[in-house]
Amino acid sequence: xxxxxxxxxxxxxxxxxxxxxKAAEKLHISQPALSKYLHxxxxxxxxxxxxxxxxxxxxxxxxxxxxxxxxxxxNQEKMCNDQITALRDNDYExxxxxxxxxxxxxxxxxxLPYFEEKYPYVRVMIYEGLSDDLAEQLQRGNIDVSILGSAxxxxxxxxxxxxxxxxxxxxxxxxxxxxxxxxxxxxxxGIPHADLPDFRQERFILTSRRQGFAQVIxxxxxxxxxMPREILEITNLQTGMYMTAQSDYISFVPEIAIHSLLIPETxxxxxxxxxxxxxxxxxxxxxxxxxxxxxMAFIETTIAFTNAxxxxxxxxxxx
Numbered sequence: 001x002x003x004x005x006x007x008x009x010x011x012x013x014x015x016x017x018x019x020x021x022k023a024a025e026k027l028h029i030s031q032p033a034l035s036k037y038l039h040x041x042x043x044x045x046x047x048x049x050x051x052x053x054x055x056x057x058x059x060x061x062x063x064x065x066x067x068x069x070x071x072x073x074x075n076q077e078k079m080c081n082d083q084i085t086a087l088r089d090n091d092y093e094x095x096x097x098x099x100x101x102x103x104x105x106x107x108x109x110x111x112l113p114y115f116e117e118k119y120p121y122v123r124v125m126i127y128e129g130l131s132d133d134l135a136e137q138l139q140r141g142n143i144d145v146s147i148l149g150s151a152x153x154x155x156x157x158x159x160x161x162x163x164x165x166x167x168x169x170x171x172x173x174x175x176x177x178x179x180x181x182x183x184x185x186x187x188x189x190g191i192p193h194a195d196l197p198d199f200r201q202e203r204f205i206l207t208s209r210r211q212g213f214a215q216v217i218x219x220x221x222x223x224x225x226x227m228p229r230e231i232l233e234i235t236n237l238q239t240g241m242y243m244t245a246q247s248d249y250i251s252f253v254p255e256i257a258i259h260s261l262l263i264p265e266t267x268x269x270x271x272x273x274x275x276x277x278x279x280x281x282x283x284x285x286x287x288x289x290x291x292x293x294x295x296m297a298f299i300e301t302t303i304a305f306t307n308a309x310x311x312x313x314x315x316x317x318x319x
Contacts, residue, residue, distance in 0.1 A: 008070035010037050011049070014069050018262050019235075054160070079226070082293075086100025095294040098127045098134040098146030100211065106260040107147065115301045131212035138286045144271045144295045147302065150212035151282035159282035160299060162306045165255040166191065167277040168215060170244045177202065178268065188240075191255075193302040194270040196226060203230040205240040205251040213237070217241075217252055221309045254279050259310070 004032065010027060017023040020038065024031040042049055047061035058119065059067060105128065112124065127134070127143050134146045135154040145161065151159035170190070171178060181194055207214040221227070234240055237259075240251030246265035253261075271277070278284050285295060 002077055004245075008073050010034060011041060012067065012070055012074065013230070014038065014057075015059055015063070018058065022059070028200050043046065077161070086152075092121050092123050093292060093294045094123045094125060095145070095292065095298055096125045096127060097298065098129065098137055098143040098144040098148070100131065100134070100148065103130040103147060103212075103256070104128050105238075106256050111302065111305050114305050118301060119294065119297050122297070130208065130210045131215075132210040135284070137283060141286065141289045144289075144292060145283060145285045145298055147281065147283050148212060149279050149281050150216055151280070151284050153212060153215070154284070156285050156286070157168050157284040159284040160303065162281045162283055163310055164278040164280050166271045167213075167220075167273075167279050168255055168257065168316075169194065169196070170241055170251045170253060170263075170269050170274050171199075172244055172246075172248055173266050175202070175248055175267055191277065192209040192268070194272055196224070196272045199228075199250055200226065201229050203232065203249050205232045205234055205249045207234055207237060207240070213252070213254060213279055216277065218242050220273060220277050256283075309312060 010023070012021040014020055017026060020034050021031050023033040027034065038049070045062070045066070047062045048060055049066055050057045051060055100232055116122070116124070127146075129137070131148050131150065133151075135146050135157055136145070137143045138146055139154075139156050147157075147162070148154075151157060152250065171194075177199055181198060190227070198257065208219060209215050209218055234243075237251070237253055237257075239260075240249070241253055241257070242264070243249050243267045244251045253269075257263065263269065284298050285291065285299070
């Protein structure tokens with residue numbers, strides 16, 4: 001039996017069964033041997049782990065603490081054994097990850113090393129593309145998992161929410177409309193807020209509707225009956241940002257931009273809408289295909305990474 005399983009697994013089984021006798025039957029060992037194991041364990045810790053005055057027996061406060069760490073130890077040992085076995089047998093698993101081109105530049109430089117450190121036996125292949133294309137590739141089984149926005153637009157994809165990002169409007173500091181605005185800096189935790197209709201006569205830059213981010217904005221335009229004087233369509237959000245920095249065009253980026261990119265000093269950014277417009281980010285996969293271990297590992301790692309990186313008052317998300 002594995003080292004940690006033999007040390008902690010017996011204890012975990014007793015806790016689950018609430019009985020040394022039932023745990024011994026489940027483990028296929030004698031009851032006296034299991035009682036002796038528990039006695040030695042408690043002696044080594046210098047405290048009782050179970051209250052034996054009641055039936056079923058129950059954990060003491062010390063036992064509750066020990067159980068949490070015992071479960072973690074057994075899980076960590078299993079993960080360690082799996083990784084060592086994969087390395088020994090050269091049994092690498094390939095994971096195909098889809099992500100939007102712009103979001104890849106904001107997310108992957110930090111996320112991928114974080115994942116690869118935990119799962120060195122997984123070979124990651126990156127597929128960049130538009131939201132519609134990524135969803136289609138998931139449906140066909142050509143990629144295993146994808147980070148994408150507005151997952152509700154793709155009912156054939158199973159998705160796990162990651163976070164909601166404000167949609168930010170970028171405006172050149174020389175735009176005369178800014179001098180006439182009454183800026184609300186309280187609404188979104190310090191991010192200034194503006195009313196989109198004030199910019200009705202301005203020129204806008206948007207990416208293709210096949211990108212989930214652009215579709216969220218077009219849908220909002222439709223809801224409030226907003227029609228800009230001119231819309232220039234491009235394919236890269238970063239191009240739009242730099243055009244705003246050099247001209248009177250107004251562009252849009254997700255909130256992650258102000259955390260991971262250097263916004264030019266010639267630009268001011270604002271939330272807009274009431275309530276402020278958001279862009280929901282999810283990680284998606286297709287139930288039509290068996291899920292690889294590496295797919296679940298990537299989903300769990302991405303959720304943990306997102307919660308640790310963007311702890312902005314939202315509750316942690318769990319699978």
